[in-house]
Amino acid sequence: MALFDRFKKSDESEMSFIDHLEVLRGTIVRSLSSVLITSIIIFIYRDWIMDNVITGPLNPDFITYKAFCDLSHWLHLGDSLCMPPVKVSLQSTTFGGQFLSSISMAFVGGLIVAFPYIFYQIWAFVKPALKEKEIKNTRFMIFWVSFFFFMGAAFGFFVLGPFTFNFLAGFQLGSKGAITTIPTFADYLDNLTNLILGCGIAFELPVIVFLLTKIGLITPKFLTTTRKYAVVIILFVAAFITPSPDWYSQTIVFIPLYTLFEFSIFVSRWAHKSVKKSEEEQWD
Secondary structure, eight states, X not given: OXXXXXXXXXXXXXXXXXXXXXXXHHHHHHHHHHHHHHHHXXXXXXXXXXXXXXXXXGOTTOHHHHHHHHHHHHTTOTTTTOOOOOOOOOBOOSTTXXXXXXXXXXXXXXXXXXXXXXXXXXXXXXXXXXXXXXXXXXXXXXXXXXXXXXXXXXXXXXXXXXXXXXXXXXXXXXXXXXXXXXXXXXXXXHHHXXXXXXXXXXXXXXXXHHHHHHTTSOOHHHHHHTHHHHHXXXXXXXXXXXXXXXXXXXXXXXHXXXXXXXXXXXXXXXXHXXXXXXXXXXXX
C-alpha cells in the first residue's frame, strides 16, 4: 500500500486503489501479450530456429568452436582451447515430447525476446511512485537492464553452452565405457534454458549493486572486502564448467565473470559518491 499511496493520476488528484489495480492489470496483460505474440512467431519458425539456434552448441560448425580454436592458435597455445564438437544424438521418448518441447522452446524464446518490453511495462508501473530525484538517479535503467541481460544470455549461449555440453557429453563414469549418454531433447532444452536465463540474470549484478548501493544496503568497502571470496567462487565455477582441467580454458570463463564483479565495484563506488553528494547538498 505504501507504493500505491505515492502514485498520482495528476498533480491535483490521487488515483484510487481500484485505479491502481486497473493499471496493474493493464501492465500484466500487455506483458503477457508481448510474450504470447513473440512465442507464436517463434513457433511458426520453429524448424529454422531449431536447426540454426537451439542445436547450435551441438553443431560441429558452431562459431564458438572455431573462434576458440583460432584464438588458441593466435596465442601460440596449440590446440589447448580447441574443443571437439559434441557428439550426441537427442531423442524424444514420448509421442507428444517434440510438440511439448516446441511449445516450451517458443515460450522461453518469447520471454527472452520480449524481456525489454516487459521490463519497460514494469518500470512504467513503478515510475510514478518514485520521487523526481529517484527518477533522475535511475535514468536509462531500461537500457542498462536489457543490455546486461542480453549480454549475459549471449555469454551463456556462445560460451557456457559449448563448454558445458562438451564437458557433460564427454564425461565418462567407469573405465569400460559401459554407459552411453543419450539425452532427451527436453533435457537438453532445459539445460540450455537454464544457462541462458541464469547468465542473463547473473549479468544483472552491476544493476543490482547500483540499486542496493543507492538505498544503502551495501557499500563499495563491503564488496572490496569480499573480493577474495568472490575470486574463489568464480574460480570454482570456471573449473567446474570447463571441459578440461587446463588453466587456459578455465581462464576464458573466469575473465568475464571476474570482470563483471570488478565492474560492479566500480558502479558501487560511483553510486556511493552520488549518494554522499546528494546528502551534502541537502545539509547545505
